Amino acid sequence: MKLLGMDCSSLNISLAAMDNDEVIFSLNRKRKKAAAKVIVWLEELLKDKKLEVNDFDMFVIGAGPGSFTGLRISFSIIKAFAFSLKKPVISIGSFYSLAYKLRKKSSKIAVFCDAGRGLIYGATFRFDEKEGLRKSRKESFFKLEDFLRKFKDHMFVTYNYHLRDEVLFFEEKARLWPKNIWPDALSLCRVAKKYFLGKFTSLDRLQPLYIYPKECQVRNLFIAKEKK
Template identity: 35%
Template sequence: MKVLAVDTSSTVAAVAIIDDEVLLGEYFINNRKTHSQKLMPMIKELMDSLGLTPEDIDIYAASVGPGSFTGLRIGVTSIKAMAYALEKPVISVPTLDALAYNAQDRSAVICPIMDARNNQVYTALYRFVDKGISKESEYMALPIEELMHMFVNTGNKVCFVGDGVDRHREYLHNELGEKCSFAPHNLILNKASSVAQLALTAAKAGKLENPVDMVPFYLRKSQAEQEYDRRCGDKTHE
Protein backbone atom coordinates (compact mmCIF):
# COMPACT_ATOMS: atom_id res chain seq x y z
CA MET A 1 0.00 0.00 0.00
CA LYS A 2 1.70 3.19 -1.20
CA VAL A 3 0.97 6.44 0.66
CA LEU A 4 1.95 9.91 -0.49
CA ALA A 5 1.86 12.51 2.29
CA VAL A 6 2.55 16.22 2.51
CA ASP A 7 3.02 18.67 5.35
CA THR A 8 2.79 22.41 4.65
CA SER A 9 1.53 23.51 8.06
CA SER A 10 4.65 25.54 8.97
CA THR A 11 7.71 27.02 7.26
CA VAL A 12 8.60 23.46 6.30
CA ALA A 13 7.46 22.02 2.98
CA ALA A 14 7.66 18.22 3.15
CA VAL A 15 6.66 15.31 0.92
CA ALA A 16 7.12 11.59 1.56
CA ILE A 17 6.12 8.30 -0.03
CA ILE A 18 5.99 5.03 1.88
CA ASP A 19 5.15 1.53 0.73
CA ASP A 20 3.64 -0.23 3.72
CA GLU A 21 6.33 0.13 6.42
CA VAL A 22 9.13 1.13 4.01
CA LEU A 23 10.05 4.79 3.46
CA LEU A 24 10.75 5.08 -0.26
CA GLY A 25 11.67 8.75 -0.28
CA GLU A 26 11.25 12.06 1.49
CA TYR A 27 11.73 15.65 0.38
CA PHE A 28 12.13 18.32 3.09
CA ILE A 29 12.72 22.07 2.70
CA ASN A 30 12.84 24.55 5.58
CA ASN A 31 13.35 27.82 3.73
CA ARG A 32 10.55 30.40 3.78
CA LYS A 33 6.86 29.79 3.18
CA THR A 34 6.80 29.48 -0.60
CA HIS A 35 4.74 26.30 -0.59
CA SER A 36 2.58 27.42 -3.51
CA GLN A 37 5.71 27.45 -5.71
CA LYS A 38 7.51 24.42 -4.29
CA LEU A 39 5.00 21.75 -3.32
CA MET A 40 3.89 20.36 -6.68
CA PRO A 41 7.45 20.38 -8.16
CA MET A 42 8.61 18.54 -5.02
CA ILE A 43 5.91 15.89 -5.47
CA LYS A 44 6.77 15.45 -9.15
CA GLU A 45 10.52 15.24 -8.53
CA LEU A 46 10.07 12.66 -5.77
CA MET A 47 7.76 10.52 -7.92
CA ASP A 48 10.09 10.77 -10.92
CA SER A 49 13.06 9.76 -8.77
CA LEU A 50 11.15 6.68 -7.59
CA GLY A 51 9.80 5.82 -11.03
CA LEU A 52 6.22 6.24 -9.83
CA THR A 53 3.17 7.90 -11.35
CA PRO A 54 0.23 9.44 -9.47
CA GLU A 55 -1.83 6.37 -10.40
CA ASP A 56 0.61 4.18 -8.44
CA ILE A 57 -0.31 5.88 -5.16
CA ASP A 58 -3.03 4.10 -3.18
CA ILE A 59 -3.70 6.77 -0.54
CA TYR A 60 -3.08 10.50 -0.47
CA ALA A 61 -2.54 12.13 2.94
CA ALA A 62 -2.02 15.62 4.30
CA SER A 63 -1.21 17.25 7.59
CA VAL A 64 -4.42 19.24 8.09
CA GLY A 65 -3.57 21.49 11.03
CA PRO A 66 -3.39 23.41 13.15
CA GLY A 67 -0.73 25.63 11.63
CA SER A 68 -0.24 28.27 8.97
CA PHE A 69 -3.61 29.16 7.44
CA THR A 70 -2.18 29.68 3.95
CA GLY A 71 0.16 26.71 4.14
CA LEU A 72 -2.60 24.34 5.21
CA ARG A 73 -4.85 25.45 2.37
CA ILE A 74 -2.08 24.80 -0.15
CA GLY A 75 -1.30 21.30 1.13
CA VAL A 76 -4.88 20.20 1.62
CA THR A 77 -6.06 21.60 -1.72
CA SER A 78 -3.19 19.95 -3.61
CA ILE A 79 -3.84 16.53 -2.07
CA LYS A 80 -7.61 16.82 -2.54
CA ALA A 81 -7.23 17.74 -6.20
CA MET A 82 -4.86 14.88 -6.98
CA ALA A 83 -6.90 12.28 -5.11
CA TYR A 84 -10.20 13.48 -6.58
CA ALA A 85 -8.88 13.39 -10.15
CA LEU A 86 -7.54 9.86 -9.63
CA GLU A 87 -10.54 8.64 -7.60
CA LYS A 88 -8.27 7.71 -4.69
CA PRO A 89 -9.04 7.97 -0.96
CA VAL A 90 -7.42 10.47 1.38
CA ILE A 91 -6.42 10.52 5.06
CA SER A 92 -6.43 13.68 7.19
CA VAL A 93 -3.65 13.66 9.80
CA PRO A 94 -3.64 16.26 12.61
CA THR A 95 -0.36 18.14 12.51
CA LEU A 96 0.26 17.81 16.26
CA ASP A 97 -0.22 14.03 16.07
CA ALA A 98 2.47 13.79 13.40
CA LEU A 99 4.85 15.99 15.39
CA ALA A 100 4.34 13.88 18.50
CA TYR A 101 5.18 10.79 16.45
CA ASN A 102 8.59 12.36 15.70
CA ALA A 103 9.62 12.36 19.36
CA GLN A 104 9.57 8.58 20.01
CA ASP A 105 10.33 9.10 23.73
CA ARG A 106 8.52 6.45 25.76
CA SER A 107 9.73 7.77 29.12
CA ALA A 108 8.12 11.22 28.92
CA VAL A 109 4.97 13.12 28.14
CA ILE A 110 5.29 14.23 24.51
CA CYS A 111 4.38 17.87 23.99
CA PRO A 112 4.49 19.21 20.42
CA ILE A 113 4.47 23.00 20.31
CA MET A 114 3.87 25.02 17.16
CA ASP A 115 4.47 28.74 17.14
CA ALA A 116 1.05 30.48 17.06
CA ARG A 117 2.48 34.02 17.40
CA ASN A 118 2.06 36.47 20.27
CA ASN A 119 3.86 34.10 22.65
CA GLN A 120 1.20 31.42 22.10
CA VAL A 121 1.50 27.84 20.88
CA TYR A 122 -0.64 25.13 19.34
CA THR A 123 -0.19 22.02 21.45
CA ALA A 124 -1.54 18.76 22.85
CA LEU A 125 -0.18 16.09 25.19
CA TYR A 126 0.70 12.53 24.20
CA ARG A 127 2.24 9.33 25.49
CA PHE A 128 3.64 6.40 23.58
CA VAL A 129 1.83 3.12 24.05
CA ASP A 130 2.32 -0.31 22.52
CA LYS A 131 0.28 0.53 19.43
CA GLY A 132 1.68 4.02 18.87
CA ILE A 133 0.84 7.44 20.28
CA SER A 134 -2.06 8.11 22.62
CA LYS A 135 -3.44 11.64 22.82
CA GLU A 136 -3.89 12.61 26.47
CA SER A 137 -5.49 16.04 26.02
CA GLU A 138 -7.52 18.14 23.63
CA TYR A 139 -5.84 20.22 20.94
CA MET A 140 -5.09 23.62 22.48
CA ALA A 141 -4.04 27.14 21.52
CA LEU A 142 -2.72 28.94 24.59
CA PRO A 143 0.09 31.13 25.96
CA ILE A 144 3.34 29.28 26.60
CA GLU A 145 3.17 30.35 30.27
CA GLU A 146 -0.21 28.68 30.66
CA LEU A 147 1.19 25.49 29.17
CA MET A 148 4.02 25.55 31.72
CA HIS A 149 1.50 25.71 34.58
CA MET A 150 0.37 22.24 33.51
CA PHE A 151 3.84 20.80 34.22
CA VAL A 152 5.67 22.75 36.92
CA ASN A 153 4.03 21.01 39.88
CA THR A 154 4.13 17.48 38.46
CA GLY A 155 6.90 14.94 38.41
CA ASN A 156 6.45 14.21 34.72
CA LYS A 157 9.32 14.38 32.30
CA VAL A 158 8.30 16.33 29.19
CA CYS A 159 9.77 16.01 25.71
CA PHE A 160 9.10 18.97 23.41
CA VAL A 161 9.02 18.89 19.61
CA GLY A 162 7.98 21.39 16.94
CA ASP A 163 8.95 24.79 15.57
CA GLY A 164 7.98 26.42 18.87
CA VAL A 165 11.04 24.86 20.50
CA ASP A 166 13.52 27.27 18.90
CA ARG A 167 11.57 30.27 20.18
CA HIS A 168 10.93 28.94 23.69
CA ARG A 169 13.81 26.51 24.37
CA GLU A 170 15.54 28.61 27.04
CA TYR A 171 12.27 29.42 28.81
CA LEU A 172 11.18 25.76 28.83
CA HIS A 173 14.51 24.61 30.22
CA ASN A 174 14.54 27.32 32.90
CA GLU A 175 11.01 26.43 34.04
CA LEU A 176 11.30 22.63 34.01
CA GLY A 177 15.00 21.97 34.53
CA GLU A 178 15.93 18.30 34.30
CA LYS A 179 12.31 17.34 33.59
CA CYS A 180 12.63 19.04 30.20
CA SER A 181 14.01 17.38 27.06
CA PHE A 182 13.77 17.97 23.33
CA ALA A 183 13.44 15.81 20.25
CA PRO A 184 16.65 15.38 18.21
CA HIS A 185 17.37 18.29 15.88
CA ASN A 186 16.73 16.20 12.77
CA LEU A 187 13.25 15.29 14.06
CA ILE A 188 12.18 18.49 15.75
CA LEU A 189 10.33 19.91 12.74
CA ASN A 190 7.44 18.56 10.69
CA LYS A 191 8.19 15.35 8.78
CA ALA A 192 5.98 14.12 5.97
CA SER A 193 7.13 10.57 6.69
CA SER A 194 5.42 10.77 10.09
CA VAL A 195 2.24 11.98 8.39
CA ALA A 196 2.49 9.06 5.97
CA GLN A 197 3.00 6.51 8.73
CA LEU A 198 0.00 7.73 10.72
CA ALA A 199 -2.06 7.77 7.53
CA LEU A 200 -1.08 4.16 6.83
CA THR A 201 -2.15 3.15 10.34
CA ALA A 202 -5.48 4.91 9.85
CA ALA A 203 -5.97 3.29 6.44
CA LYS A 204 -5.37 -0.19 7.85
CA ALA A 205 -8.05 0.60 10.43
CA GLY A 206 -10.46 1.44 7.62
CA LYS A 207 -10.49 5.19 8.26
CA LEU A 208 -10.47 6.25 4.62
CA GLU A 209 -11.98 9.57 3.57
CA ASN A 210 -13.53 10.98 0.42
CA PRO A 211 -11.35 13.79 -0.99
CA VAL A 212 -14.24 16.28 -0.88
CA ASP A 213 -14.47 15.81 2.90
CA MET A 214 -10.84 16.77 3.64
CA VAL A 215 -10.66 20.26 5.18
CA PRO A 216 -8.02 22.20 7.13
CA PHE A 217 -8.25 22.16 10.92
CA TYR A 218 -7.47 25.69 12.08
CA LEU A 219 -8.18 25.37 15.85
CA ARG A 220 -8.70 29.12 16.07
CA LYS A 221 -9.68 32.00 13.81
CA SER A 222 -7.10 33.80 11.71
CA GLN A 223 -5.63 37.10 12.90
CA ALA A 224 -7.78 38.96 10.36
CA GLU A 225 -10.95 37.21 11.55
CA GLN A 226 -10.11 37.93 15.17
CA GLU A 227 -9.55 41.60 14.34
CA TYR A 228 -12.84 41.71 12.45
CA ASP A 229 -14.69 40.17 15.41
CA ARG A 230 -13.06 42.64 17.77
CA ARG A 231 -14.10 45.62 15.65
CA CYS A 232 -17.64 44.32 15.25
CA GLY A 233 -17.81 43.73 18.99
CA ASP A 234 -16.68 47.27 19.65
CA LYS A 235 -19.40 48.65 17.37
CA THR A 236 -22.15 46.72 19.15
CA HIS A 237 -21.25 48.56 22.33
CA GLU A 238 -21.30 52.03 20.77
Protein backbone atom coordinates (compact mmCIF):
# COMPACT_ATOMS: atom_id res chain seq x y z
CA MET A 1 0.00 0.00 0.00
CA LYS A 2 1.54 3.26 -1.16
CA LEU A 3 0.67 6.64 0.42
CA LEU A 4 1.55 10.08 -0.90
CA GLY A 5 1.39 12.88 1.67
CA MET A 6 1.51 16.67 1.48
CA ASP A 7 1.40 19.43 4.09
CA CYS A 8 1.71 23.13 3.22
CA SER A 9 0.02 24.52 6.33
CA SER A 10 3.12 26.25 7.71
CA LEU A 11 6.47 27.68 6.68
CA ASN A 12 7.61 24.06 6.36
CA ILE A 13 6.54 22.76 2.95
CA SER A 14 6.48 18.99 3.29
CA LEU A 15 6.12 15.99 0.96
CA ALA A 16 6.41 12.31 1.79
CA ALA A 17 5.68 8.89 0.37
CA MET A 18 5.50 5.48 2.01
CA ASP A 19 5.16 1.91 0.77
CA ASN A 20 3.72 0.05 3.75
CA ASP A 21 6.30 0.82 6.49
CA GLU A 22 9.08 1.82 4.11
CA VAL A 23 9.77 5.52 3.53
CA ILE A 24 10.12 6.17 -0.20
CA PHE A 25 10.97 9.84 0.21
CA SER A 26 10.55 12.72 2.63
CA LEU A 27 11.18 16.38 1.84
CA ASN A 28 10.88 19.40 4.14
CA ARG A 29 11.77 22.91 3.02
CA LYS A 30 11.25 25.98 5.17
CA ARG A 31 10.91 28.97 2.86
CA LYS A 32 8.47 31.82 2.52
CA LYS A 33 6.18 31.52 -0.50
CA ALA A 34 7.59 28.05 -1.17
CA ALA A 35 4.18 26.38 -1.53
CA ALA A 36 4.02 27.53 -5.15
CA LYS A 37 7.00 25.24 -5.89
CA VAL A 38 5.56 22.13 -4.26
CA ILE A 39 4.37 20.56 -7.51
CA VAL A 40 7.84 21.04 -9.05
CA TRP A 41 9.51 19.39 -6.06
CA LEU A 42 7.01 16.55 -6.19
CA GLU A 43 7.72 15.93 -9.87
CA GLU A 44 11.46 15.81 -9.12
CA LEU A 45 10.99 13.34 -6.27
CA LEU A 46 8.76 11.06 -8.33
CA LYS A 47 11.16 11.15 -11.27
CA ASP A 48 14.09 10.29 -9.00
CA LYS A 49 12.22 7.25 -7.63
CA LYS A 50 10.84 6.29 -11.06
CA LEU A 51 7.27 6.67 -9.83
CA GLU A 52 4.09 8.28 -11.09
CA VAL A 53 1.24 9.77 -9.09
CA ASN A 54 -1.01 6.94 -10.26
CA ASP A 55 1.27 4.43 -8.50
CA PHE A 56 -0.11 5.53 -5.12
CA ASP A 57 -3.15 3.93 -3.55
CA MET A 58 -4.27 7.00 -1.61
CA PHE A 59 -3.34 10.56 -0.73
CA VAL A 60 -2.85 12.14 2.69
CA ILE A 61 -3.33 15.90 3.12
CA GLY A 62 -2.48 18.09 6.10
CA ALA A 63 -5.68 20.06 6.64
CA GLY A 64 -4.20 22.87 8.70
CA PRO A 65 -4.75 25.19 10.47
CA GLY A 66 -2.30 27.53 8.85
CA SER A 67 -1.29 29.44 5.76
CA PHE A 68 -4.16 30.45 3.46
CA THR A 69 -1.99 30.27 0.34
CA GLY A 70 -0.25 27.03 1.29
CA LEU A 71 -3.48 25.23 2.14
CA ARG A 72 -5.21 26.48 -1.01
CA ILE A 73 -2.36 25.19 -3.18
CA SER A 74 -1.98 21.81 -1.49
CA PHE A 75 -5.72 21.12 -1.48
CA SER A 76 -6.02 22.08 -5.15
CA ILE A 77 -3.24 19.63 -6.05
CA ILE A 78 -4.57 16.73 -3.99
CA LYS A 79 -8.15 17.29 -5.19
CA ALA A 80 -6.95 17.25 -8.80
CA PHE A 81 -5.00 14.02 -8.25
CA ALA A 82 -7.88 12.32 -6.44
CA PHE A 83 -10.51 13.37 -8.99
CA SER A 84 -8.53 12.50 -12.11
CA LEU A 85 -7.17 9.20 -10.79
CA LYS A 86 -10.21 8.21 -8.70
CA LYS A 87 -8.08 7.63 -5.61
CA PRO A 88 -9.21 8.21 -1.98
CA VAL A 89 -8.00 11.01 0.29
CA ILE A 90 -7.36 11.03 4.02
CA SER A 91 -7.53 14.56 5.44
CA ILE A 92 -5.87 15.02 8.84
CA GLY A 93 -5.42 18.12 10.97
CA SER A 94 -1.78 19.18 10.74
CA PHE A 95 -1.46 19.40 14.53
CA TYR A 96 -1.67 15.60 14.58
CA SER A 97 1.85 15.40 13.15
CA LEU A 98 3.30 17.38 16.07
CA ALA A 99 1.42 15.33 18.65
CA TYR A 100 2.48 12.09 16.96
CA LYS A 101 6.16 12.97 17.26
CA LEU A 102 5.81 13.68 20.99
CA ARG A 103 3.39 10.89 21.90
CA LYS A 104 6.10 8.93 23.75
CA LYS A 105 7.20 12.04 25.68
CA SER A 106 3.84 12.81 27.28
CA SER A 107 0.41 11.20 27.41
CA LYS A 108 -1.20 14.66 27.18
CA ILE A 109 -0.07 17.09 24.49
CA ALA A 110 -1.32 20.61 23.73
CA VAL A 111 -0.45 21.95 20.27
CA PHE A 112 -0.92 25.59 19.34
CA CYS A 113 0.01 28.25 16.81
CA ASP A 114 -0.33 32.00 16.48
CA ALA A 115 -3.79 33.01 15.25
CA GLY A 116 -3.11 36.75 15.22
CA ARG A 117 -5.33 39.35 16.90
CA GLY A 118 -3.85 38.45 20.28
CA LEU A 119 -5.11 34.86 20.08
CA ILE A 120 -3.71 31.38 19.57
CA TYR A 121 -5.31 28.39 17.87
CA GLY A 122 -4.90 25.20 19.86
CA ALA A 123 -5.93 21.57 20.19
CA THR A 124 -5.13 18.82 22.67
CA PHE A 125 -4.27 15.15 22.24
CA ARG A 126 -4.01 12.07 24.42
CA PHE A 127 -1.95 8.96 23.90
CA ASP A 128 -1.93 5.53 25.47
CA GLU A 129 -0.73 2.20 24.15
CA LYS A 130 -4.23 0.71 24.09
CA GLU A 131 -6.20 3.44 22.29
CA GLY A 132 -3.30 5.15 20.54
CA LEU A 133 -3.22 8.85 19.70
CA ARG A 134 -6.53 10.70 19.69
CA LYS A 135 -7.66 14.30 19.69
CA SER A 136 -9.22 15.22 23.04
CA ARG A 137 -10.10 18.85 22.24
CA LYS A 138 -10.63 20.07 18.70
CA GLU A 139 -8.94 23.18 17.31
CA SER A 140 -10.29 26.35 18.92
CA PHE A 141 -9.36 29.95 19.63
CA PHE A 142 -7.85 30.82 23.01
CA LYS A 143 -5.99 33.57 24.72
CA LEU A 144 -2.56 32.11 25.37
CA GLU A 145 -2.75 32.55 29.14
CA ASP A 146 -6.15 30.81 29.25
CA PHE A 147 -4.87 27.91 27.15
CA LEU A 148 -1.88 27.44 29.44
CA ARG A 149 -4.01 27.45 32.57
CA LYS A 150 -6.74 25.21 31.18
CA PHE A 151 -4.32 22.51 30.03
CA LYS A 152 -1.55 22.97 32.58
CA ASP A 153 -1.14 19.20 32.97
CA HIS A 154 -0.22 18.89 29.26
CA MET A 155 3.07 19.22 27.43
CA PHE A 156 2.92 22.29 25.17
CA VAL A 157 4.37 22.43 21.68
CA THR A 158 4.36 25.12 18.99
CA TYR A 159 6.22 25.91 15.79
CA ASN A 160 5.93 29.68 16.39
CA TYR A 161 9.23 30.56 18.02
CA HIS A 162 8.07 34.03 19.08
CA LEU A 163 5.39 32.50 21.32
CA ARG A 164 7.88 30.61 23.46
CA ASP A 165 8.88 33.60 25.60
CA GLU A 166 5.21 34.48 26.07
CA VAL A 167 4.49 30.96 27.34
CA LEU A 168 7.17 31.24 30.00
CA PHE A 169 6.03 34.78 30.88
CA PHE A 170 2.52 33.58 31.70
CA GLU A 171 3.46 30.18 33.13
CA GLU A 172 7.14 29.84 33.98
CA LYS A 173 6.59 26.24 35.10
CA ALA A 174 4.79 25.22 31.91
CA ARG A 175 6.08 22.02 30.30
CA LEU A 176 7.10 23.50 26.97
CA TRP A 177 8.87 21.27 24.45
CA PRO A 178 12.28 22.96 24.04
CA LYS A 179 12.44 22.85 20.24
CA ASN A 180 10.24 24.03 17.40
CA ILE A 181 8.48 21.11 15.72
CA TRP A 182 6.87 21.66 12.34
CA PRO A 183 3.94 19.88 10.72
CA ASP A 184 5.31 17.33 8.26
CA ALA A 185 3.89 14.97 5.68
CA LEU A 186 5.80 11.87 6.79
CA SER A 187 4.31 11.99 10.29
CA LEU A 188 0.86 12.51 8.77
CA CYS A 189 1.34 9.45 6.55
CA ARG A 190 2.25 7.42 9.62
CA VAL A 191 -0.77 8.77 11.51
CA ALA A 192 -3.00 7.96 8.53
CA LYS A 193 -1.66 4.43 8.27
CA LYS A 194 -2.00 3.75 11.99
CA TYR A 195 -5.26 5.50 12.88
CA PHE A 196 -7.16 6.67 9.79
CA LEU A 197 -7.14 3.87 7.21
CA GLY A 198 -10.58 3.65 5.65
CA LYS A 199 -11.60 7.06 7.03
CA PHE A 200 -11.64 8.80 3.69
CA THR A 201 -12.98 12.28 2.97
CA SER A 202 -15.20 12.71 -0.08
CA LEU A 203 -14.03 15.39 -2.50
CA ASP A 204 -17.14 17.50 -1.99
CA ARG A 205 -16.33 17.69 1.75
CA LEU A 206 -12.57 18.07 1.40
CA GLN A 207 -11.85 21.51 2.86
CA PRO A 208 -8.84 23.11 4.58
CA LEU A 209 -9.00 24.14 8.21
CA TYR A 210 -8.54 27.88 7.80
CA ILE A 211 -8.07 29.85 11.01
CA TYR A 212 -10.49 32.55 9.82
CA PRO A 213 -12.70 30.71 7.28
CA LYS A 214 -15.09 33.60 6.52
CA GLU A 215 -12.21 35.87 5.54
CA CYS A 216 -10.77 33.08 3.40
CA GLN A 217 -14.09 32.76 1.57
CA VAL A 218 -13.85 36.43 0.66
CA ARG A 219 -10.25 35.99 -0.52
CA ASN A 220 -11.21 32.94 -2.59
CA LEU A 221 -14.02 34.93 -4.21
CA PHE A 222 -11.61 37.77 -4.99
CA ILE A 223 -9.10 35.33 -6.53
CA ALA A 224 -11.84 33.72 -8.63
CA LYS A 225 -12.94 37.13 -9.97
CA GLU A 226 -9.35 38.04 -10.84
CA LYS A 227 -9.01 34.88 -12.94
CA LYS A 228 -12.06 35.73 -15.07
